[in-house]
Structures are given as C-alpha cells and as structure tokens.
Amino acid sequence: MIIGMNPAENHPISMQHILTAKETNRAIIISVDPRFTKTSAFANKYVRLRSGTDVAFVYGLINVILAKGWEDKKFLAERTYDLEGLKKEVAKYDPKTAADITGISAEDIEWIARTMVENRPGTVIWAMGGTQHNDGTGVVRTYCHLQMVLGNMGKPGGGCDVFRGHDSIQGVTDVGGGPETLPGYYGVGESAWQHFSKAWDVPYDWLVSRFKNKTMMEKPGFTVARWYEGVLMDTKELGQDVNLKAVMFWGHSTNSMSQMDRVKKALEKVELIVDIDPFVTNTAVLPDRKDGIYVLPAATNYEQWGSRTNTNRDLQWGDRVVDPVFEARPDLAIMIDFAERFGFKKQFIHNMKGDWKGVPASMKNVKMLPEQTFEDVLREINLSCLSIGYNGQTPERLKRQHEWGHVFDIKTKKAVGGPVDGEQWGLPWPCWSDKHPGTAILYRNDIPVSQGGCGFRATWGPKAPDGSTLLAGRGSAPPGGPNEGYPAEKNYATDLTQEAIKRALAENRSPYGNGRARFNSWNIADPVPIHREPIHSPRPDLIVKWPTYDDVKEHYRLPTLYKSLQKPDWVKRFPLILTTGRVVEYEGGSSRERAAWWLVELNPEMYAEVHPKVAADHGLRHGDYCWIESPEDLDDRPSRVWVKVKITKRVGPDTVFLPFHWGGMFEGKSLISKYPEGTAPYTIGESANTITNYGYDRVTQMQETKTGLCRISKPKQA
C-alpha cells in the first residue's frame, strides 16, 4: 500500500523494485492519494483520499480487520502494548463513518482491508503526504498500528517503508539535525550533554559556558518550519528573551517553507543572512534588502567524500569524483572555518581518539581537506552514537564494502564470500560491533541478534504508567538468548568502552532490550491517535466532531495556533483544497535543477494542476494564467501566486495541486534582478509556499502544507 507518496516522481529508482515485486511476486499495489499520480498509474487499485484524512482511512481498515477477527493475535499479545486503547478509538471509525470523512467508499475500504489481510506480509510505504499535517505524527503512527495489527512488523516483505527525499537525509536526522536532540537521538537534557562532553573530550562546564544558561542549553530550539517567528514575534511571546538576529541556510531553501510572506519579512529584519549552497537559492533573492546577505559556495556531494546514510539505514562510502570547481569548498571546510572564527576550532576537531588528522592550522582559503578528515568524522559518530548502534560502521568496513560490492547478493543484499562474507550491504544500523553484519530489517525476531535480529526497543522502562508490562512476552525474543522480554542493557548507550554492548551480545541479547510496541504513547499529544480535521478544513460539519488541537502556548519556543484558526467559514471564501508536492524534474528548493537547461526544457514553467470542471467553472483554459489565493491567516490580506493552469484529471474537482520547486518570483513580481551576475536560474516562478496555509504538526511542528484551502481568481484582462 503506497499512501501519501509518489515514488515514480520522487524516488524513480525505487520503482524498479516496486515493479519487480508486481511482476514477479504478483504483489498487489494499492495507491491511496488525493492525486492520481504517476505511481497510481501502476497500481492495481487506486482510491482518492481527501487530503488530511489518513487517520480515519487507516482506522477504517483496522476497524474492518478487528471486526472480522483477522488480526494477528499472537503478535498483538506478545509484542504490543494497550490494544484495548486502540480498539476503543477504532470502534468510532466504522467503514461508513470513515467513508464520510475520507471520500473513499465503504466497499473500497473493506476491499483494501481484505486484500491487506489476504496478502500478508504486506508493506506500507509513505512519505511527506503522510507527515505534513497538523496530526502528521498521528498519521504516521496509525500506519505503523495497521502493520502491528496485521502482524507485518519485523518480517521480510513487511514493515513500514518511509522513503526519504534526499541524499543522506536519514544521516542528517541521525546526527541531530533536529532542534530537539543531539546526535543519536539522545535528546538535549543534561545526561545527553554529559555523554557528548565525554565523546568529544571537552569539559562539560565549557559546553555550558557556550550557552546563556543551563536552561537554554537544555531547551529544544526553533524548528526549520517556523524559525522566522523567532525573528518576528514579540519577545514576550517567545520561549527566549531575545529575537533571532542572524540566520544561516545550509543546503536548504526558503521556497520549501510555508508562510513565505512571513519568511520574507523575517529575512528583511534579521541583521545577517548566510546562504551556503552550490547555487544561489531563493533565500538570497527573496528579501528586499541591499546588504547583510552572504552567499558561500559549497561543494556538491561529487566534490567531496565520506559516508552517507540511506533511507533504510544503510551507510555507503562515497568517493570524490572531481575537485571542487570554481570557488566551492567542502561543507566541512566551511564549518571548521566558522569554528575557527568563533574561537573553538581546537575543540571542534578534537575527540577522545585525538585530533582529526592534518587539518591545517588556519582554514583560510582551504579548498580541500586532507584525507582522513571525513573518516575521522565517521569515527566520532561510531564512538558516540551507541544508542542506535552506529559503532560497527567504521570507515574501513564501509570502504571494504565499496570495493567488494560485486559479491553482495542482489536479492538478500548479503555478501557471499570474500572478506565481507555474511555482511549486510551498508551495515544498516543497529550494527553493534565491527563483526556485526548490520540489521537489514528492524524488529525481526526469527534470527539471532548476532545476525541482525532484534525486538522492539525497551526504551520506556519495564512498566507503563497504568502498571502493565512493557517487556515483550515469552517466546518473542530473537533466538539464542533469553526467550522473553528483557530491559535494555544498563548504560549501553553511554558506556564509551562499549563493554555494556559486548555483554549483551555475548548472551545473544539485543542491547536495547526486548520491549513492546506501543499503541498508546502516553507522553505525547493524542496518546492513541485520533482523526483531526485539517486546520483549514473544507468540511465545517466534521470540524465539530473531529476538531484540531487546542492552541499551544509554547512549542519549540513559540506559541502555536490550532483551534483558534480552524474557522468553519474559511471554506465559503476558499472553496478548494490546496495541496503541494514534487515533480520528477526538480528537487526541493531546486536552485540546482532550475539551473540545468535540460530539466528546464522538460518542465519550463510553474503551474497549477486544476480539474477540467474547476477550470471550466472559472472560465480558464489550459495554459491560461490565474491568481491562486490563500486564507489570510496571521496577516491581514490573502497571499497569492500568479501561475499557469494545467488542466488534468490527476486532481479531483475539489483540489488544486502546486509543485513547490519554483522560486525567484513573489506575488507576480520577478526577483531576477536580485541574483548576483550570472547566477540566475533558467526558470523562475512563484513558490507554492507563498500560499500554503498556517498549520503545524502537534508533535514535530512539521508544516501542514499538504492540506490547505485556496481560491482561483481569473485576472480581469488575461
């Protein structure tokens, strides 16, 4: 089941595997999406889901499965927590109710449930279509719950596949790209900082001294989705006592952030903007300002080397293909340069095993870092990120795999013979030692830990707040060790000698224990997920029964609005659902792709996908220009974009789709004169995120850009 995702455009290579599954295994492909995508064209069954109603749809499936008694009772009894809590919630979503919310017929819901049951193990694949909602965390959790109810977890061919969007984006998450954690998901609490002060071999007090105080040190920062409010909002409302004064963009562009008019204002108010990218991005041209913008050219991934972590937790070693061209420098050289100017280069390039080899005394104009620098970065990750088993993927092993790639079986991805015999390709984490083969499939309990087996994490202790056990049941553990639930090995994540991990492995136990997967996560909003109507919902009647969350006073240092913006009369003035996504020619903010004329030739201009009926009702023809306007949200006027109409039945008659890659235009005005000479891309266009609506996930603060409202207005003279 592919839901909220379009791999044919966003992950073309993965379609090779999906089509092979369809052709040789007779796998049934179900595509669930508000759009009939290029992927849907290859599905055996396509159903059109109203954007933002995933929870109701999946609960509809689980409702049918439980009603018929098709669930995997053994799996649920041994390896999950609080099925009763889930049952209570799911009972509200009989197929008829789910059909009313989602727009998918009750018959289709029953057919999909039956098909998933009859074709076990099946997999659920999703991407940003599932996460970019005010209840995105709930959506993702219900996908997992479906797989738990079906008993599809921890099995070859089963599980949950989240496809990530860029090279090493999983790696970025693993090394703490988010504002709420240090590398390895340790959080930002004192124990996390203590652990890293040991791993980095710097005094804890020195780390504290770099912050205003200990409270701020342990407080999650702003998110990429809303950093600009840290510039704009009154400090009385903020979770810190000063506004942000500088912003640095590193391989990220503003045109993938919602609320573009607020972003623009913030970029005009900050004192300093630094844009680090191989190409000049939308960030540098969006604000109306004459100075205080610095563009630093970064090298691409082909001009530097090192490890990268794939969607499925694989690590791969990449070689440098060419030296950095023009003035470009490797990201790490730029980073060390900053550390030098800020006065902590010595600490930055130092760790327990000594300094990174050969980094020059002054980084001024250094174009290429010496061999071993990127190796030393990975060694530091090996040393510190024990929580998720990042210790076994040493540079030496990855390079050896790189050299011996031909001996890996194309189906099992396991090496046969040679020095890499028995290893999994990419040593997917957890990879518990330099002998461990890596864990290709998480939570698999039919093979020993030493071969990549593991239970669910026992992260939450032995007992839930209601007193029931969180350790897995008898008979559920990977073979070879104690065949029952057990807690995590003491200090396994913080013992830098790795003695704790070795102890567990010697007894064939998973270092992080053998626990239960939770249907009820008592420590986050909506412990058991419930359907929340999008903040800008087209169904006022459903807002009453399934409202969004209460407003939150402080969430990642910001007040965040939910109910106070969910107005039933939005839809009267903005009758169409607005959704956004990617197209195959471009990626992200796309300053790189829009500078490649072959791609521009294939997809030259920003457009909106509009259903033939909507176009006809607005008097628009294929190729006409129109304004698309969004609700005013925090500002007093609607934002709008000037785009071409593409008439297509990909979207339903209630939806408008915008690709979000374009930039360099703002509300009808070209910004092309603001690009430094010779750096303007071949195509500029309105950014979809100028009009995406306000709305953020209640847990992660991911922006709600997949569901909003809009209206089309035809210009007086075309």
Place this chain on the structure above:
Amino acid sequence: MAQLSTIPQRGGGPQPQQATARMKFYVDAKRCIECGGCEVACKNENNVPYGIARIRVVTLNEGEPGETNIAIPCMQCSNAPCVAVCPVDALYHRPDGIVALNKETCIGCGYCLYACPFGAPQFPKGSPFGARGVMDKCTYCAGGPEVAFSERERRLYGSNRIAEGKLPMCASVCSTKALVAGDAEEVAKVVRERVAARGAGGGAWGWDTAYGRGGS
C-alpha cells in the same frame, strides 16, 4: 542476420564474441514511469541542442486509469523506411543493424520524417519556405561516419559509446529498466523473462513495426 539468432546458448562459462551483434531497443510500455532520465542523459551525453529530442517520453491518458508512458528513440528498424526513402543515401544500415546518418550528405528534404513510424528524425529549423536544416536523430550513441572519438564526430553526432564498448546512455540510466538496449539476443532474453513473469505481454512497444513479426 537471421542465422545469428540460431546460435545455441550455452550454460557454461563466459563466451567470446562470435559474430557481429544486431542492436535493438526494447521499450517496455508497462514499466516506463516518465522520469525523463533518458531524455536528460541523452542531451547531456550528446550535446543535443534545445528543441531537438533524440528520445522523447510520450504519455497517453495522463491522470486517468490506463495512463501509459512510452520512451521513443530511433528504434534502428530492420527494414527501415527512412533508409528506403532517403534520396541521397545519407541514411544506411551499419553491419550491427544501427541506422546511421551522414550529416554531410543529408540535404534536409524531410522525406524520412514522413516515412518514420516513430517520429525519430528531428530538424533544427522551421521556416515558412520549408527549409529545415540537416536532420538529426538518435545515433544509438554510436557517433557517425567520422574517425571515432574525433572532435569532428563529437560536434556533428555526439558521443560514440558503442565504440567504447558501452550501451546507449538513455538505456544505461533508465530508472526502472523500461528502456533496454543491446545485442538482439540479450534483449530478447529480457523480453522473454518479463513475458514469463507477467503471464502475458512483454509490453515491447513498437517491436512489430521496427523489427517485423519474426523479430529478425
């Protein structure tokens, strides 16, 4: 050519090349996802100018059930109509079956454009008086009648991957292996495997037109 396909396949070790291969394309209409990788890779590899498409992905029934994508290069037909109609013999078959073009003989008459069932011939100009310029088409990444790898060949025809022992760029980068290129026998094996897996239909779009029902 016909006797080539009767050379028995052996299960033993790697075989030396025994005879000139006959090159073919397999355009699998059940696999192409219109990612455009072939179009972009072709342009980059061969320096194809803006507006000329040596390979183009065509989508039928976009956004509706039955949506189908077809990547269309020059199929290098066995009994090629373009070769038959060319008044100056600028188009001809190489021994390996590739339909080659001599740009310096071509007079830009455009007969091949009307004869070709695939729309492969491309012309750089359009004018009210019918002048089209010299024809350009997919070379199967085999360059043209010039010294291999010479600057002149590169400028007129693009790269010569065949002379390097490599397959055409478009098929090499195809994300779903919908576009397969190579020796007819190897390509036929891929078609057979896919037909067997699917139960029916190899989705080999345009094969009857390009290579005839016998598949010679």
